Amino acid sequence: MAGSDVTSIQEARALLDTGKISATELAQGYLDRIKEKDGTIHAYLEVFDDVMKQAKDADKRLASGEKGAFLGIPLAIKDNILIQGRTASAASRMLENYTATYDSTAAAKLKESGAVLLGRTNMDEFAMGSSTETSAFGATKNPHDTERVPGGSSGGSAAAVAGDMALAALGSDTGGSIRQPAALCGVVGLKPTYGSVSRHGLMAMGSSLDVIGPLTRTVADAETLFSAVRGHDRMDATSVPDDRERITRKAKYTVGVPRAFLEKGVDKDLLEEFERGLDTLTAHGVHVQDIKLSTIEHALATYYIIMPAEVSANLARFDGVRYGLHVDGRDRKDDYRESRGAGFGREVRRRILLGTYVLSSGYYDAYYGKAMQARDRIRRDVRTAFESVDAIAMPTTPAPAFKIGEKTSDPLSMYLEDIFTVSANIIGIPALSVPYGTVTRDSKELPVGFQLLAPELGEETLFTLGKKLTAEG
């Protein structure tokens, strides 16, 4: 049987466990499709040369009777998640020739479980962008319309899954970088609770915001992949202890919709699809009600202060001294300037400068200090909302995939892509984007995402509600 008929991890698992398909056959199917399609899509920065060896190893383990949720499952990994001995470039010239010296905890868990790692996926440089256009190695195309972006920053991961070039993928989400590309490519994307997946070995962008999460074909797959990578890790002091109580499944759910926030700036037909999604939830016995969340309209501004501040601190480590690009200057200090100037692309440089500005003496109180107060206010406001609802629903993005080049000259318009996604990162709560409906642009059907947010450790709520939207249960 050919791998292309396989539509979910669950299905592949059943086929592998019953011997109807081997891990090598499955992997070969994906390699064939990558060869056929990725010249156009450019989801991958590198397809690993040992995929078949990994698959053979998985077949041996399967033959010996070993069981495991990911044994023999072909996955793609975003290029900012370290895999020992392999290049990890974060789609930047700075790290073009950098080889990871250790495994990220997430990659280590997947390797141990016998997953077949297909390759590393394209992204916006250092995860800064919403389109993969800031990648130093060329943009990824949206499989639904190759004139359009796949979203970002995990755009390569989303396009790989949407283009059937990986069964599932890992991405990272700092302000929407899993959910927005998932929505634009028509796949499922989960931004887990902050700290629920270890950040050890994930290149730091905004340390109080970053989290690794899955991009998959189904909600059940997102659940499976999340279970495989989550858990406390002593190497990440911000990771959530395993004994913390998680929100469990309920018989009846209430979902809140912050309607006032959706009134402007959202495409009309996209909003209609969102309303249809709400109707589907209602039809499944979910109570849908309007809620007031006056603070979240300020979440994007808050985010675009906190994030660059953290970026400017985190990216200070790239100085051309110990690893990464080195450009020789007049003296030691000039080496730093030249290496960073040549290694970082324009968007990365802009964010570092912005972060330096909002943290500088004289402006710190006016920007960073105020943003941290706003963060408290937003957190309090959303927590209050969760006293009366189990989840909050919003579209994932205000519009479907935009054209390549459309927003590159106006950074602010690109930043507005994150308007509905940043709140979850600012507060640290989990959020799920599921594909729900399509809208037509230039006679092409483009997918749109329905987003659900739950309180901390409320992933189960998201999976349960998400499955109602995707007709998985």
Place this chain on the structure above:
Amino acid sequence: MISRTDVEKLAELSLIAVPDSELDDVAKEMGAILEYVADVNKLAGEEGEREKPVLRNVMRDDVVTNTPGEYTKDIVAQFPDKEGDALRVKKIL
């Protein structure tokens, strides 16, 4: 709101060479972004108060988890300039 000189100053503070040809554009873009993010003032408390931090320090025992030299070769291989296993840098003084 942000001048060309400001950008030069920030570039110096953050040790990034920004080409002269980009300075005006960056100033313009940053100006627009800063104008937008000033929106946080609508949310910030008037007295400048913050909630008590929900954060606390997480400590762990300082134990060696690798064998001596386990990563040396790989890490040295990343050095832009080296002498044996030592990282060579420009003179500091």
